[in-house]
Amino acid sequence: MPANRFNGHTDYGIGIGLRSPHYHHILTRKPVVDWFEIISENFMIDGGRPLRILDQILEQYKVVQHGVSMYFGSAERPNREHLRRLKTLVQRTKTPWLSDHLCWGSVDGRYTHDLLPMPYTFEAARITAQKIREVRDFIEIPVAVENVSSYAEFHVSEMTEWEFLNEVAERADCGILLDVNNIYVSSQNHSFDPFTYVNSVPAERVAQIHIAGHSKYRKYILDTHDHPVIDPVWKLYGRAIERLGHTATLLEWDDSIPSFDEVHDEALKANRFLASASLAAAV
Amino acid sequence: MKLLSLQRRMARAVMTPLTSSERMRSVAPDGRSMRAVASQIIKPNDRMTSFERLEIYNRQYWFRVLSAFAEDFPGVRAVLGGRRFDAMAKAYLIDCPSQSFTLRNLGSRLVIWLQKHPSWAGERQNLALDMVRLEWADIEAFDGLREPSLKPEDLAGVNPAKLRLHLQPYVSLLALRYPVDELLLEVRKDSDDLDVASNTFNERHKRKRVSAAAKLKPSPIFLAVHRLDEDVYFRRLDREEFAILFALHAGKSLNAAIESALRSSPIAVVDRAAHVEKWFHTWSALGWFCRLEKSPKNEKAASR
Numbered sequence: 037m038p039a040n041r042f043n044g045h046t047d048y049g050i051g052i053g054l055r056s057p058h059y060h061h062i063l064t065r066k067p068v069v070d071w072f073e074i075i076s077e078n079f080m081i082d083g084g085r086p087l088r089i090l091d092q093i094l095e096q097y098k099v100v101q102h103g104v105s106m107y108f109g110s111a112e113r114p115n116r117e118h119l120r121r122l123k124t125l126v127q128r129t130k131t132p133w134l135s136d137h138l139c140w141g142s143v144d145g146r147y148t149h150d151l152l153p154m155p156y157t158f159e160a161a162r163i164t165a166q167k168i169r170e171v172r173d174f175i176e177i178p179v180a181v182e183n184v185s186s187y188a189e190f191h192v193s194e195m196t197e198w199e200f201l202n203e204v205a206e207r208a209d210c211g212i213l214l215d216v217n218n219i220y221v222s223s224q225n226h227s228f229d230p231f232t233y234v235n236s237v238p239a240e241r242v243a244q245i246h247i248a249g250h251s252k253y254r255k256y257i258l259d260t261h262d263h264p265v266i267d268p269v270w271k272l273y274g275r276a277i278e279r280l281g282h283t284a285t286l287l288e289w290d291d292s293i294p295s296f297d298e299v300h301d302e303a304l305k306a307n308r309f310l311a312s313a314s315l316a317a318a319v
Numbered sequence: 320m321k322l323l324s325l326q327r328r329m330a331r332a333v334m335t336p337l338t339s340s341e342r343m344r345s346v347a348p349d350g351r352s353m354r355a356v357a358s359q360i361i362k363p364n365d366r367m368t369s370f371e372r373l374e375i376y377n378r379q380y381w382f383r384v385l386s387a388f389a390e391d392f393p394g395v396r397a398v399l400g401g402r403r404f405d406a407m408a409k410a411y412l413i414d415c416p417s418q419s420f421t422l423r424n425l426g427s428r429l430v431i432w433l434q435k436h437p438s439w440a441g442e443r444q445n446l447a448l449d450m451v452r453l454e455w456a457d458i459e460a461f462d463g464l465r466e467p468s469l470k471p472e473d474l475a476g477v478n479p480a481k482l483r484l485h486l487q488p489y490v491s492l493l494a495l496r497y498p499v500d501e502l503l504l505e506v507r508k509d510s511d512d513l514d515v516a517s518n519t520f521n522e523r524h525k526r527k528r529v530s531a532a533a534k535l536k537p538s539p540i541f542l543a544v545h546r547l548d549e550d551v552y553f554r555r556l557d558r559e560e561f562a563i564l565f566a567l568h569a570g571k572s573l574n575a576a577i578e579s580a581l582r583s584s585p586i587a588v589v590d591r592a593a594h595v596e597k598w599f600h601t602w603s604a605l606g607w608f609c610r611l612e613k614s615p616k617n618e619k620a621a622s623r
Contacts, residue, residue: 077421082464083489085549105420111323118420143326147417148333148380149387152326160322188372189362192320227364255366256375 038282042178042211043243044132048098048284050310052303055289059089061296062097069300071098073286074129076136077105080121090129099129100244100284102213103136105147106171108181108204109154109164110140114171123175133178133243135213138164138201153186156193156200165207172210180211180243185221185250185259197222198236211243214280216272217265217288221250221257230272239280247273247306248288262291264302270309277309281317285310325360332356333376336413341381343374384412387422391458392429393510394450394503398443398532407439423462426455446535449495453503453553456491456544460551463489466609473610482573487609491544492556492565496537500553505531547605554605559584560598564607 039045049070054062061067072093079090093099106118126134139151154160172179183201195203205212214237216230223230247270249263265273265287277283287303335347344353357369364372388408389396396404415428429451433440440447466487474482486492541561543554556564562580571579581591602608 080421081423081462084462084465084546086462088549111326115420140326142420143323143330145418146330146334147420148330148376149383149417149422150333150376150379152329152333152376155320155322155325157322163322187375188369189364190325190360191362192325192360225364255371258375 040211040240040243042133042180042241043284044178046132046284047282048100048244050303050306051098051100051284051286052299053102053286053288053290054093054099055293057293058296058299063089063092065296066096067296067300069097071100071284071286073100073102073288076101076103076122076125076134079128080118080125087128094129099131100286101126101129101131101134102182103134104151105141105149106136107141108136108138108167108171109160110142110167111163112143112145114167114174119171119174122171126175126177131177133180133211134175135180135182135211135244137184138181138204139184151184153184153188153190154200155190156195156197158194158203161200161203161207164204165210168204168208168210172208178211178243179208180213181205181208182213182215182246183218183222184215185218185225185257187225187256187258189226196228197226198233202236202238205238205241210241212237212241213244213246214242214276215246215248216276217246217248217250217269218259220266220269220272221259224257230268231275234272234276234279237279242276242280242283244284244286245273245276245280246286246288247303260291261288265305270305273306274309277313280313282310282313320360328356328360329373329376332373333380334413334416335377336409337378337381341378343370343377345370381409384417384422384425385409388412388425391426392451392454393506394454394499395429395447397502397506398447398450399440403439407433410436410439423458426451426458430455443532445537446497446499446532449493449497449499450503452493452495453499453542453544456493457503457551459491460489460544460546463487463546465489465546465606468606469603469608469610480572480574483570484567484573484608485610486564486568487545487607489546490607492561492568493542493544494561494565495540495542497535498538498540499535500540500542500555502532502535504553543607545605545607557594557598559586559594563595563598564602 039047051071051073052069054072054074074090079086081087137151139154141148141150141152168179168181181204183197201212219230219233223233247265248261249265251258251260251262285306287299289299293299332353335344335353338344347353354370357373361369361372363369385408399407411429411432415432417425430448433448433451437444541556541558543556545552545554559580563576566576566579577595586594
């Protein structure tokens with residue numbers, strides 16, 4: 037959806053991930069970019085150059101925070117130090133919403149630093165939703181959860197991934213960051229129809245969309261964010277926009293990062309779909 | 320199976336060390352059958368077994384943490400050599416898995432761990448420990464907290480016998496046996512060169528670097544690792560300079576710190592005041608003193 041309560045009633049366009057190889061280009065050339073997404077953990081620090089650069093970026097651009105280690109789905113309670121640092125950063129960036137993944141990655145205080153898949157059970161949905169509420173209540177801005185790419189499914193699962201996403205979002209009353217590349221990757225790894233997934237997501241909860249590239253191996257696809265977006269993912273994105281309307285969209289490119297212009301040009305390809313959505317809305 | 324139980328099982332499997340050919344073990348070091356663990360929790364599909372699917376996460380975990388660790392400690396790698404460093408890194412990460420939401424803290428326990436496991440560095444233990452201290456201080460200086468700097472007016476009317484000065488949290492004081500600062504700068508310079516060089520050139524440089532580390536002779540240095548204009552610097556200190564700063568950091572008053580530091584100094588008594596004045600002028604210009612009532616304990620402020 038365009039502006040809604042899960043993205044702070046904003047109407048952002050096409051953004052890209054803020055990555056260090058592009059800092060110099062952005063700060064010296066000041067390219068026109070709708071918004072940047074930052075990885076929260078890279079800036080949840082006490083001082084130094086990263087925060088100085090972030091402040092310079094904030095002077096000229098809109099920034100949205102995206103986390104990688106809140107682990108909404110971990111059975112353990114949120115780490116208080118993590119929450120405290122996250123809130124400090126939220127106050128600095130004034131991000132209208134905050135996203136992190138529908139996954140787990142830590143247990144008993146040990147961190148894997150990976151986005152591990154959830155078992156799709158009602159117990160997991162209840163625990164995850166509770167944690168999302170706890171985080172949102174602490175940081176006091178809307179939260180959106182992102183579907184992850186996965187390479188394994190659990191015997192204990194009681195529902196499909198999209199049913200689990202919907203169950204969690206309903207219970208937590210939170211937003212969804214719909215990653216269409218992740219849907220595509222998981223659909224290939226687990227043999228489901230990605231369009232069924234996109235068609236099942238509650239449109240009114242979608243705060244933002246992610247697009248990205250991935251790597252294909254013999255038996256599976258890995259979510260590597262090191263390639264341009266492939267056509268099947270663009271088609272899936274097109275369907276998502278058809279359902280959701282003009283939605284804030286972000287291209288992730290995290291490895292083998294090309295020039296700023298190449299990344300931005302790739303992201304701007306989303307315009308052909310967004311333009312149709314705007315036209316449809318006007319009509 | 321309950322969520323917590325499943326997550327414990329999977330995390331244990333994911334964090335199990337890989338084989339020497341970087342595959343998932345069929346049997347974990349504690350005797351668990353990894354095939355059994357995988358098939359109990361993960362479904363197979365038409366292309367992959369439960370074991371193969373779990374292995375993706377097992378490999379990703381180790382590739383990620385080892386790569387982050389190596390990125391943080393290129394100097395230690397130069398001291399130990401690539402193969403030994405990689406083995407040491409695996410052993411360290413098995414004993415000290417991440418307990419933080421950020422990979423930045425992965426090496427926070429390396430000094431203590433290496434002290435307890437000297438066999439990894441062998442004859443180069445002291446050199447390796449010095450390098451670990453320096454590289455960890457570098458990480459701390461890079462993004463450590465900057466408190467408001469002390470200004471001359473903050474000192475107006477304060478009795479020097481009672482005055483306690485506090486160092487910025489991002490400043491680390493290191494007393495080292497080896498001049499590892501020079502070695503680390505060489506390693507970094509090499510890395511910059513290697514980014515644009517051929518493989519043959521890279522291999523030659525790697526050998527040169529390891530050989531340089533092996534030849535490094537003990538030569539005690541005193542170092543402040545600090546930040547200026549958001550760049551991290553290694554500043555060599557005189558013995559007395561270090562002693563004053565260390566005493567101040569330990570909570571001694573200004574007078575007591577100066578007195579204890581200069582007690583056995585070879586600097587002539589008539590010259591001492593000029594030295595102290597020059598040092599304080601430099602430290603103040605670098606913004607090392609802060610207005611904090613109580614400076615957070617700098618755990619890395621290490622002495623031998």
